[in-house]
Amino acid sequence: MNWHLWRIIPLICFITLVVVLIVLPNEVHAALNCSDPGVICRSGTLADNETWTAGNVYVISGSDVTVPAGVMLTIQAGAIVKFNLGRSMIVDGELVVSGTQASPVYFTSIRDDTIGGNTDNDPALPAAGNWGRILFRSGSSGTLTHLELRYGGGADWWWWGMLQLDTGATVSLTAATLTSASSCALSTTPQNDFTLNNMSPASFTGSIYNGICVYEGTVNANTTWDETEAAYVPLNDITIALGSTLTWGPGIVIKPSWREAEFLVNGSLNATGTASQPIYVTSPRDDAIGGATDNSTELPGPGQWGRILFRSGSSGTLTHLELRYGGGADWWGWGAIHIENASPSIRLCTLRNNIRGLASYGASANPTIERCRIYGNTQYGVFNGEPNHWISAVNNWWGSASGPNDPNPPGTDGDYNNGAGDHVSNFVRYRPWDRNLPFRISVPFIVR
Incomplete structure (x- = not known):
């Protein structure tokens, strides 16, 4: 370094110190007193x-x-x-x-x-x-x-x-x-x-x-969710333990936070909605239900939350429940309601705009799917993954008076229908179907 710079550096430091001492008191505000x-x-x-x-x-x-x-x-x-x-x-x-x-x-x-x-x-x-x-x-x-x-x-x-x-x-x-x-x-x-x-x-x-x-966690005792003033936002999987029941009260709104968030039912899930106070499980981006929960301007779409999984030995009664925009990623084969050798009762419900509305697997699976509205699901309204084992989905509305679309020719499961409604897989009993909307759901707005 140049010898003259060594003489200048102390002077620069002194000037800097003087400036700090003069300016700092005017710039720094007093702290909490x-x-x-x-x-x-x-x-x-x-x-x-x-x-x-x-x-x-x-x-x-x-x-x-x-x-x-x-x-x-x-x-x-x-x-x-x-x-x-x-x-x-x-x-x-x-x-x-x-x-x-x-x-x-x-x-x-x-x-x-x-x-x-x-x-x-x-x-x-x-x-x-x-x-x-x-x-x-x-x-x-x-x-x-x-x-x-x-x-x-x-x-x-x-x-x-x-x-x-x-x-x-x-x-x-x-x-x-x-x-x-x-x-x-x-x-x-x-x-x-x-x-x-x-x-x-x-x-x-x-x-x-x-x-x-x-x-995320486990329900180990009988528990009720019944607050209608705000949406519930599960941040990850919720497990219902064997021997315990989770009850959803009329009018509640549930918006799982991401596409892998699931309800894992080993015990019992009871969703007790009514015609005037249905229960909704939907995307956090669905501002039409429960307000702008995530402050996002993005639109809801299929697969934005996971599924309600009924495992072997579990039970459930779902009435006046609307599931929309569920099913996880489209390659997983999940249904918004997903059944593994279980037999929940699903009545007067709506399965719409999911990847699959309901998916059933296992020879012991015998769900009751009745008087529901099943439409707008991108892959299947109802999918049965167990060959030669029939499940019942009669008296439902499939989005069209012409019924569901079952394109398989006779000989696969012996039935087909070229309807304009949602797709169904083999071994789903859908006759007779409802040619008109079986019920009407109103959007809840409840203040207690």
């Missing part, structure tokens, strides 16, 4: 019952706040709770949020200056995932009324809900608004559920999944 009027910083485990009151901004700051077993945290109408980046609230005891329509309670990011002012003295804008979650662990409870949650969910690969339930937690949520989560608005295990009141799909906006995400 827990001594500011109206700002109360909280962290760690609560020692006793607490009440957080209106007119204050409570900041979850240095570490997560834990409400231990036997302790109640009450948050009154008009209080504001802001989470520092990455912080959460863990509930082992009881959380009571008593907002009102005029004075809701807010849970939001420390960067959200639209509520409670510029608490952290920083111009940075809030964003989804700024804070983590309110986690209700097993044995805890919550009664949450008139609240708004914004910008939570943590890192998007964790798939946390802004409110998350472990199995054994009990939480009711009334007149709540959930917006801008990095992944799920709500999340729970398959053997648990929220109680939602005075809400609708419009209560959920701006999140990756505007609904109730259900984690």
Whole structure:
């Protein structure tokens, strides 16, 4: 290096230091000050019952706040709770949020200056995932009324809900608004559920999944899903154990998150829809049912979720259930309803716009498929993969008064029909068929 540069370098460093000392105080904003009027910083485990009151901004700051077993945290109408980046609230005891329509309670990011002012003295804008979650662990409870949650969910690969339930937690949520989560608005295990009141799909906006995400897992006890105010979004496979029953209540909407997501039935699945409150299992891109669950502008299509698989020894009663856009990848041979040596009852249902509506395998498979609407499926309305074993699919409507399309000439299974409806495979008994729509389904919009 040139000898003269060695003499210049110290001078450059000195000038740089002077500039930093002069400019930096004007550019850096003061950080969160827990001594500011109206700002109360909280962290760690609560020692006793607490009440957080209106007119204050409570900041979850240095570490997560834990409400231990036997302790109640009450948050009154008009209080504001802001989470520092990455912080959460863990509930082992009881959380009571008593907002009102005029004075809701807010849970939001420390960067959200639209509520409670510029608490952290920083111009940075809030964003989804700024804070983590309110986690209700097993044995805890919550009664949450008139609240708004914004910008939570943590890192998007964790798939946390802004409110998350472990199995054994009990939480009711009334007149709540959930917006801008990095992944799920709500999340729970398959053997648990929220109680939602005075809400609708419009209560959920701006999140990756505007609904109730259900984690992969097993239903080991009789369980009911019956919330109609938000779509259920299974994130992966849900297994129903032998000896256990999962019941779907009237009017619920289920949108599995991807094409391999399945319901694996070893026990029993009962879908108890009604004519006025049918049950839907459909794609997360299907905005016509249950609102814009995934905020995608892409259109739904066949194979965007997997199947309901009835395994050998399982059972099921499916009534007024509509399955659309299922069947997984077209080379797998899955049906939206897939049967392996089982005999579920399927009545007054709709199988439409799947790759295969129903697929049956095994010599012990004897499903009842009756008074259903089966149309718009790209490969088969009903497929039987067991040669010389007949299954019954009589008195159904196949999308045309001329019946299903069974192009095989006599001699294969002894029957054929050149109808304009959905394809059927060999060894499916479809005569007589219904020449008219057997029933009408209405789209549910239910607020409780």
